[in-house]
Amino acid sequence: MRLTTKGRYAVTAMLDLALHEGKGPISLADISERQGISLSYLEQLFAKLRRNELVHSVRGPGGGYQLKRERGEINVAEVIDAVNESVDATGCNKTGSCQSGEVCLTHHLWCDLSDQIHGFLSGISLADLVHRHDVQEVAERQQRVMAQPEKLIASSVASAS
Amino acid sequence: MRLTTKGRYAVTAMLDLALHEGKGPISLADISERQGISLSYLEQLFAKLRRNELVHSVRGPGGGYQLKRERGEINVAEVIDAVNESVDATGCNKTGSCQSGEVCLTHHLWCDLSDQIHGFLSGISLADLVHRHDVQEVAERQQRVMAQPEKLIASSVASAS
DNA sequence: ATAGTAGCCTAGTAAATTAGTCGGAATAAT
DNA sequence: ATTATTCCGACTAATTTACTAGGCTACTAT
Numbered sequence: 001m002r003l004t005t006k007g008r009y010a011v012t013a014m015l016d017l018a019l020h021e022g023k024g025p026i027s028l029a030d031i032s033e034r035q036g037i038s039l040s041y042l043e044q045l046f047a048k049l050r051r052n053e054l055v056h057s058v059r060g061p062g063g064g065y066q067l068k069r070e071r072g073e074i075n076v077a078e079v080i081d082a083v084n085e086s087v088d089a090t091g092c093n094k095t096g097s098c099q100s101g102e103v104c105l106t107h108h109l110w111c112d113l114s115d116q117i118h119g120f121l122s123g124i125s126l127a128d129l130v131h132r133h134d135v136q137e138v139a140e141r142q143q144r145v146m147a148q149p150e151k152l153i154a155s156s157v158a159s160a161s
Numbered sequence: 162m163r164l165t166t167k168g169r170y171a172v173t174a175m176l177d178l179a180l181h182e183g184k185g186p187i188s189l190a191d192i193s194e195r196q197g198i199s200l201s202y203l204e205q206l207f208a209k210l211r212r213n214e215l216v217h218s219v220r221g222p223g224g225g226y227q228l229k230r231e232r233g234e235i236n237v238a239e240v241i242d243a244v245n246e247s248v249d250a251t252g253c254n255k256t257g258s259c260q261s262g263e264v265c266l267t268h269h270l271w272c273d274l275s276d277q278i279h280g281f282l283s284g285i286s287l288a289d290l291v292h293r294h295d296v297q298e299v300a301e302r303q304q305r306v307m308a309q310p311e312k313l314i315a316s317s318v319a320s321a322s
Numbered sequence: 323a324t325a326g327t328a329g330c331c332t333a334g335t336a337a338a339t340t341a342g343t344c345g346g347a348a349t350a351a352t
Numbered sequence: 353a354t355t356a357t358t359c360c361g362a363c364t365a366a367t368t369t370a371c372t373a374g375g376c377t378a379c380t381a382t
Contacts, residue, residue: 003162003250003274004340012267027357036260041342043359050359060350061356076270089164099197102302106173108295109237113164113281120277124270134269141263165369188328202371204330211330221379222327 001089001114007080009037010045014079017055018071018126019139025057025064034142045083052082071130077121087121089114162250162275168241170198171206175240178216179232179287180300186218186225195303206244213243232291238282248282250275 016031028046032039046065049055056068067074080087090110091098098104129135177192189207193200207226210216217229228235241248251271252259259265290296 001162001164002339003271005252006340008252008265008267008271009341011270012265015266025357029357035266038342040344041340044342047359057358058350059348059356059358062351063349063357065358091166091169103295103299104169104173105176105196105296105299105303106169106290107299108293109172109285109290110164110169113278116281117274117278120274129267129270132269134264135266138264138266138268142266163368167369170370186328190328199371201373202369205371208330218329219379220327220329220377223380224328224378226329 001087001117002084003080003087006045007084009035009041010049010083011076011079013037013042013045014049014054014067014074015126015129015135017065017067018074018130019135021067021071025062025066027064030064034146048083049079052078054079054082067126070127072125072127074126075122076124076126076129077118080121087114087117089117162248162278163245164241164248167206168245170196170202171210171244172237172240174198174203174206175210175215175228175235176287176290176296178226178228179235179291180296182228182232186223186227188225191225195307209244210240213239215240215243228287231288233286233288235287236283237285237287237290238279241282248275248278250278 012035013031016035017026020026020030028039028042031037032042046055046057050057050065053068054074055065057063057065077087086093088094090107091104092107094111094114096103096107098107173196174192177196178187181187181191189200189203192198193203207216207218211218211226214229215235216226218224218226238248247254249255251268252265253268255272255275257264257268259268
């Protein structure tokens with residue numbers, strides 16, 4: 001099991017889409033700016049999200065991405081699964097062949113842990129996140145920063161040095 | 162966050178120690194054989210476990226390792242922490258500086274997930290594992306295999322090819 | 323004393339993964 | 353036609369994993 005920036009980026013980007021729903025397709029350039037994620041990297045992640053039928057793309061100018069399902073029908077676990085291949089904590093992919101064909105001493109423990117994590121994350125939808133206070137606060141801050149083009153340039157210069 | 166064989170090996174090895182408690186120090190060679198983990202790799206893991214005061218070592222012939230605390234007083238979370246540095250799911254190490262000094266859109270979600278995982282794993286002690294049916298079954302199987310030296314050689318030859 | 327058994331320590335390494343970059347299509351709106 | 357965007361493939365530096373190799377140190381049994 002691994003949860004790195006890859007999965008975190010995917011969830012963040014999907015949440016960004018959910019927050020700006022109803023404004024037509026959202027371009028990856030917008031998400032890149034707002035969330036501070038490399039555009040090319042986002043492209044790779046969205047290729048996987050699209051293959052997993054989580055988003056729908058519109059090409060050409062004014063194009064971008066939209067959620068393929070309703071916000072309430074997409075949960076965090078499947079977003080991570082889409083880019084990461086599973087939040088499984090076992091080494092044997094739950095097959096039980098961890099120690100030369102047989103289950104290892106701790107196999108069931110990792111199965112339990114996997115269930116725990118999956119249960120937790122699959123119980124949280126994008127709609128749930130949109131309604132959270134902390135998410136709304138951060139989203140508002142990001143709106144304010146986007147409205148100040150000078151600050152944007154200053155911060156990108158600072159991060160480049 | 163990452164949970165790989167590293168953390169799994171550590172927990173498995175610690176559980177092996179817990180299962181064979183009361184028989185004096187257990188050598189890493191024994192654990193290596195029983196659990197199918199490379200001896201040199203075990204040495205590296207146990208160096209960390211020792212630094213974190215989870216095990217106590219006895220050098221020289223007949224030496225090995227013993228749990229430093231009672232089985233009921235060592236939980237799975239701290240074993241993983243010892244070799245892995247934390248089961249933290251955030252990218253900022255819970256500092257909240259994920260996006261140029263400020264919290265990112267999904268910071269709190271990862272904090273919640275971290276708490277969830279830590280809560281689950283810290284609630285399971287080595288004693289709990291020792292008493293589980295599935296663990297006892299696997300432990301008995303490992304005892305039987307160890308009692309058949311020919312089979313051991315045959316399986317090691319097979320895995321080497 | 324000394325041989326042998328263990329733990330201890332450092333260094334190296336192949337393979338995989340991460341988090342990107344780069345360049346160039348294909349597509350659609352103006 | 354130009355431009356904005358998704359799409360696609362190849363490449364890469366840095367990091368991590370899961371090891372191996374080899375030598376040293378402490379201890380015990382003989």
